[in-house]
Amino acid sequence: MLEQILNAALNGILLGGVLALLAFGLNLIFGVVKIIHMAYGQFVMLGLYLIYALTMQLHLPLVLSASIAVFAMAILGLLTQLLVIGPLLGAPRLNQLLALAGLIIVFENLAMVIWGADYRGIPLYLPILKIANFYIRGSCLFAFLGALITLGLLYLFLNKTYIGLAIRATAQDTEIVKLMGVNPRSVYFITLAAGGALTGIVAAFFTPIYTVHPHFGSSFTIMAFIIVVLGGMGNLLGGFIGAFIIGVVTSVSAVLTTTEVADIIALVIFILVMLVRPQGLLGTRGI
Amino acid sequence: MASLLDSKKGLISLILILACLILFPLFAPSPYLVHIITLIFIWSYVSTVWSYMGRFGLVSLGHGAFLGTGAYVTALLFNFLNLTPWIGMLIGASAAALFAAVLGYACFRFGIIGDYFALVTLAVGELVALSIIALRDITGGSLGFTLRSLGNSPLYFQFGGKAYFYYISLIFLLFALYLWKKIDKSKMQKALMAIGEDEVAASSVGVGIIKYKMAITITSASLTGIGGVLYAQYITYLNPHTLSGVGVSLAIPFKAILGGMFNLWGPTIGTAMILSLEEYIRVSYGTKFIGVSEVVYGLALITLIIFLPKGLYGTIVEVFRKKQKFKGTKGIH
Numbered sequence: 001m002l003e004q005i006l007n008a009a010l011n012g013i014l015l016g017g018v019l020a021l022l023a024f025g026l027n028l029i030f031g032v033v034k035i036i037h038m039a040y041g042q043f044v045m046l047g048l049y050l051i052y053a054l055t056m057q058l059h060l061p062l063v064l065s066a067s068i069a070v071f072a073m074a075i076l077g078l079l080t081q082l083l084v085i086g087p088l089l090g091a092p093r094l095n096q097l098l099a100l101a102g103l104i105i106v107f108e109n110l111a112m113v114i115w116g117a118d119y120r121g122i123p124l125y126l127p128i129l130k131i132a133n134f135y136i137r138g139s140c141l142f143a144f145l146g147a148l149i150t151l152g153l154l155y156l157f158l159n160k161t162y163i164g165l166a167i168r169a170t171a172q173d174t175e176i177v178k179l180m181g182v183n184p185r186s187v188y189f190i191t192l193a194a195g196g197a198l199t200g201i202v203a204a205f206f207t208p209i210y211t212v213h214p215h216f217g218s219s220f221t222i223m224a225f226i227i228v229v230l231g232g233m234g235n236l237l238g239g240f241i242g243a244f245i246i247g248v249v250t251s252v253s254a255v256l257t258t259t260e261v262a263d264i265i266a267l268v269i270f271i272l273v274m275l276v277r278p279q280g281l282l283g284t285r286g287i
Numbered sequence: 288m289a290s291l292l293d294s295k296k297g298l299i300s301l302i303l304i305l306a307c308l309i310l311f312p313l314f315a316p317s318p319y320l321v322h323i324i325t326l327i328f329i330w331s332y333v334s335t336v337w338s339y340m341g342r343f344g345l346v347s348l349g350h351g352a353f354l355g356t357g358a359y360v361t362a363l364l365f366n367f368l369n370l371t372p373w374i375g376m377l378i379g380a381s382a383a384a385l386f387a388a389v390l391g392y393a394c395f396r397f398g399i400i401g402d403y404f405a406l407v408t409l410a411v412g413e414l415v416a417l418s419i420i421a422l423r424d425i426t427g428g429s430l431g432f433t434l435r436s437l438g439n440s441p442l443y444f445q446f447g448g449k450a451y452f453y454y455i456s457l458i459f460l461l462f463a464l465y466l467w468k469k470i471d472k473s474k475m476q477k478a479l480m481a482i483g484e485d486e487v488a489a490s491s492v493g494v495g496i497i498k499y500k501m502a503i504t505i506t507s508a509s510l511t512g513i514g515g516v517l518y519a520q521y522i523t524y525l526n527p528h529t530l531s532g533v534g535v536s537l538a539i540p541f542k543a544i545l546g547g548m549f550n551l552w553g554p555t556i557g558t559a560m561i562l563s564l565e566e567y568i569r570v571s572y573g574t575k576f577i578g579v580s581e582v583v584y585g586l587a588l589i590t591l592i593i594f595l596p597k598g599l600y601g602t603i604v605e606v607f608r609k610k611q612k613f614k615g616t617k618g619i620h
Contacts, residue, residue, distance in 0.1 A: 036402070036406075084589060084593070091593075091596050093401070093405075095544065095592050098540060098541055098588075099588075102589040103585070104585075105584065105585030105588070106586055108581075109578040109582045109585065113578040113579055113582065218533065222413060225406070260421040261421055263417050264421065268414070271410050271414070274406060274410070275399060276397065278399065278403050
């Protein structure tokens with residue numbers, strides 16, 4: 001039993017890496033545009049479908065279709081900013097939230113129209129590794145390493161480039177940044193494109209692990225929310241730590257009980273953090 | 288129309304509308320129309336009681352929690368203990384109220400407002416849906432369960448015809464609208480208005496923030512629970528995804544906001560608009576391509592939110608008021 005729990009914890013850490021990447025995009029968008037992207041998980045779902053369609057239906061090589069998906073999701077992010085978020089920037093927050101929730105309906109049913117309700121997946125078999133007494137799925141390890149590398153590159157992008165600096169500055173103060181010659185609107189576009197591209201990358205890493213169906217996204221949106229809140233909204237390091245906590249907690253409790261109870265536990269953590277420490281583990285309060 | 292109840296002319300037109308609604312099932316061309324209008328009444332009722340909170344800045348994205356609690360408690364009491372839903376409804380509403388009291392106290396005590404309140408309630412709605420699924424031994428899990436059918440037995444809230452539900456849900460909707468007016472005339476309205484504008488300022492002049500917020504939250508939640516019972520009794524089938532969870536929890540504010548949650552008739556008009564749109568699209572496209580109707584519906588919702596931020600009715604009222612003001616200033620000059 002103990003071994004099982006340890007194995008689950010190890011898998012939770014691996015899952016945490018990918019969740020960290022997923023939450024990073026949501027967090028970045030929240031930090032910069034100050035908007036809660038309700039349809040974020042649905043972006044990942046569309047990315048997975050796109051990779052599936054390009055590989056299985058158009059017979060492109062997997063790496064090429066993954067790159068096309070990343071690019072396409074970035075474009076979708078731009079379109080979301082142009083058509084939905086942009087026109088609502090001055091609107092009440094509830095309207096912004098509901099308009100993005102409307103996107104959930106659009107995306108899920110669009111997938112339903114094009115690909116139907118069946119589970120779709122690319123048959124990719126990565127070996128299962130055995131280290132000491134632990135079993136690790138090769139696909140999870142691959143996703144974990146890929147996510148860490150992407151996060152490292154993102155860190156460099158945000159800290160070492162001019163655009164990264166502009167993004168961070170906009171997150172801190174939209175008004176002052178205008179005086180420094182940065183146009184917040186273009187930063188918003190870049191952020192949404194980056195967030196979109198991230199969902200494409202997450203989709204690429206998810207491809208060997210999951211099969212996709214139209215309602216695939218919603219549980220990941222909620223998971224990403226929980227992580228972002230746990231770490232502190234807009235706090236990128238907090239989100240990184242939060243992802244590993246949630247990854248381990250959910251996979252260990254799924255082994256001990258059922259997956260629904262594991263989700264319930266994650267939600268209870270979310271609610272308690274919201275009540276007692278709404279600024280998150282590392283965040284600072286005040287929106 | 289906002290002043291419909293105040294002026295004599297308004298009262299007469301209101302009575303006329305009511306008479307039409309009461310006579311409608313007798314002359315309706317098809318039972319389908321009665322069915323759709325019954326659904327409009329039920330969801331108008333729910334979105335109206337949702338707006339009790341929403342219009343004072345207490346935006347709940349988790350009313351599915353109360354809807355589900357009310358419906359499931361009542362239906363389970365009926366299926367397992369044979370308790371009539373007329374009494375079970377009160378127990379279900381009390382359960383929703385108790386739930387809201389715990390949640391509300393926790394939120395208001397810790398000063399959770401705005402976005403944070405919306406997110407906490409969103410999570411609570413999903414929590415209830417997951418709990419219903421996890422308790423699958425008694426609730427039937429994701430598959431839901433059907434109410435025991437007794438045929439036509441009014442004592443057990445089951446009727447032979449659709450028209451009965453039409454009248455019952457109309458009565459509940461009218462009650463919700465009446466209570467809205469009642470709240471508007473009470474001291475509570477002023478207090479909640481002040482709290483909605485600025486909590487700190489309101490508390491500094493001696494407004495009991497927690498007390499009033501709790502009162503409106505519990506009212507809204509228990510009435511929403513009853514709405515869940517109405518829907519479940521009418522459809523006679525309960526499913527965690529149609530009664531609680533994120534989908535329905537977002538659908539309720541959608542209706543209220545698209546109508547205009549700050550106006551008495553807003554939620555009702557929003558519900559009528561959305562349900563008719565949904566049905567129209569479903570009937571005209573639904574049979575050809577599965578999912579296309581929902582895509583169009585989602586796009587329509589987004590477009591409406593972008594172009595009518597105050598809701599359909601809210602926008603009309605505003606335009607009307609501006610015109611009146613314009614006329615007024617003309618008169619002075």
